Amino acid sequence: MTTTPLTLDTDQAHARLAELTVIDVRTPGEYATGHLPGALNIPLDRIRRALPEIRHAAGRGVILMVCASGARSESAGRLLAAEGIPTATLTGGTSAWADAGLDLHRPAACDTRAGWSMERQVRFTAGTVVLLGLLLGLLVHPAFQLLSAGIAGGLVFSALTDTCGMAVVLGKLPHNRPRTADLAATLAALRRG
Incomplete structure (x- = not known):
């Protein structure tokens, strides 16, 4: 069964943020530079590994896929739609979110280093x-x-x-995969809800 991914603009996503499960598909290095509040990091190249947990989370509500500009999250949404998992994508990604003046969460300053998108x-x-x-x-x-x-x-x-x-x-380069990336912990959080 294939579903068609929805798109949400920043206002729609912000209004519904408490009811969404947000998955950021950027690299851990990009994610560490700032992400939507409550977003979980599952890099695009690891989405297939997370299918069971994402399917479980989708049973509880809408999954919002996010990246920097929207291109990678749309790819992830298409991949999940092909698996019958309904998703939404954030139009314009975290760039649009930040441009709208909305808060991006960042880990503690000592845990990050400046990174490039x-x-x-x-x-x-x-x-x-x-x-x-x-x-x-x-x-x-x-x-x-x-x-x-x-x-x-x-x-x-x-x-x-x-x-x-x-x-x-x-x-796949080390600076895009800092050791703070923990896919197992992210998958456990998706299972718990």
Whole structure:
């Protein structure tokens, strides 16, 4: 059974926050920089592992999927809809939430370090590799320009498929997975309600 994910804007989500189970699908590093009050962190690449607990939580009420801009939470919503789990996504993600002047919760200052959003990390990495390919192509050998072409092709593919392989790879780096991320504790919280 496939369900169609709902979308909630910031006003709707804020008004219903007490009745929603909020799941933030960003990396733990991004989550630590600020998340919706009460949000649980289950990175997008771990959603399948959490299906039983998410299904259980959906039996109690609406699941709101959240990310930085809405793209990853929409992907998570589609994945869960294919499993018959109804969800909603926050239009514009935590960026829209913060832009609306709503509070983002952050762990204690000593537990976090400043982090970049995944979109910023992807832009930085893609730009660096393109510049490196062009520079090495001029100084060493023209074949290095294939690095730049490869990144350009990857960006086009990413836009056409609404996926991002570079974000998946970057999400596995240690700075995007601080040790405070505890999927087992998050799954237990989903079971308890």
